[in-house]
Amino acid sequence: MPTPTPINIDFYVILATLLFVIGAFGVMIRRNMIVLLMCIELMLNAVNLLMVTFSSYYNNADAQIFVFFIIVVAAAEATVGLSILILAYRQLRTIDISIFNKLKG
Amino acid sequence: MIATLITQILGALTIASAMMVVLSKHPVRSVLYLVVTFFFISGLYIMMNAQFLAIVNLIVYAGAIMVLFLFVLMLLNLNKEAEPKTPTLTWVIASIAAGTLFIVLIGALKDIVLVTRPGDQVAVSNIGLVKNLGNTLFTKYVVPFEISSILFISAMVGAILLAKREKQTID
Numbered sequence: 001m002p003t004p005t006p007i008n009i010d011f012y013v014i015l016a017t018l019l020f021v022i023g024a025f026g027v028m029i030r031r032n033m034i035v036l037l038m039c040i041e042l043m044l045n046a047v048n049l050l051m052v053t054f055s056s057y058y059n060n061a062d063a064q065i066f067v068f069f070i071i072v073v074a075a076a077e078a079t080v081g082l083s084i085l086i087l088a089y090r091q092l093r094t095i096d097i098s099i100f101n102k103l104k105g
Numbered sequence: 106m107i108a109t110l111i112t113q114i115l116g117a118l119t120i121a122s123a124m125m126v127v128l129s130k131h132p133v134r135s136v137l138y139l140v141v142t143f144f145f146i147s148g149l150y151i152m153m154n155a156q157f158l159a160i161v162n163l164i165v166y167a168g169a170i171m172v173l174f175l176f177v178l179m180l181l182n183l184n185k186e187a188e189p190k191t192p193t194l195t196w197v198i199a200s201i202a203a204g205t206l207f208i209v210l211i212g213a214l215k216d217i218v219l220v221t222r223p224g225d226q227v228a229v230s231n232i233g234l235v236k237n238l239g240n241t242l243f244t245k246y247v248v249p250f251e252i253s254s255i256l257f258i259s260a261m262v263g264a265i266l267l268a269k270r271e272k273q274t275i276d
Contacts, residue, residue, distance in 0.1 A: 011116065019123055
């Protein structure tokens with residue numbers, strides 16, 4: 001097991017920001033509902049990466065516990081979101097997000 | 106500095122595979138690239154000595170959640186024609202918006218002052234090992250840990266209820 005060496009914190013901050021922006025970009029350009037959910041998972045992972053970075057930086061375990069709970073909530077969110085998606089697909093026979101504007105007033 | 110080099114390569118590969126998640130046309134390929142991204146992120150956790158989270162990330166995200174996504178994709182049985190097209194104007198506007206968001210976030214994070222530690226280095230700490238995290242989780246955070254089980258059972262009940270009610274309306 002290689003011992004990890006210190007690295008500049010700016011690298012991790014830029015990396016996590018870039019991951020978050022890629023996730024937001026995906027939410028903006030894609031119209032497939034499953035890919036949209038996946039882009040949300042990508043954004044959650046960017047936040048997780050930043051929290052683990054600062055947890056190592058400040059030598060504090062609380063942030064890593066929060067990352068653990070974020071993973072728990074993401075699992076529950078994916079379950080409910082995908083079941084709603086299947087329900088919507090059975091009703092309308094499509095997963096195009098722009099079809100689902102029935103609540104528009 | 107071989108570890109620094111490994112970290113930078115892992116970071117570059119993470120960004121590349123995340124871009125492929127967004128840009129690939131086929132949803133199954135997006136899921137597979139997302140699994141690859143999670144593997145690289147787990148590698149970054151290991152480089153920060155957060156071993157417990159690296160393993161949990163692999164088991165829960167790459168193992169459970171992504172398999173769930175793949176199951177749903179297989180269940181829906183989408184072909185390539187079903188993939189919705191994005192207009193070119195949306196591409197342009199989304200690129201500008203994402204670039205602006207990146208610049209704003211970097212500009213906001215550039216000036217943060219990190220107080221406690223001299224030097225801008227992420228130190229190697231033993232805080233991410235299973236023993237230390239387990240101690241914290243089951244003493245200080247034991248109530249949120251138990252409440253998360255209620256969250257899980259309510260999510261499970263909700264998913265089953267959504268699936269079941271639909272079956273009754275079909276019959």
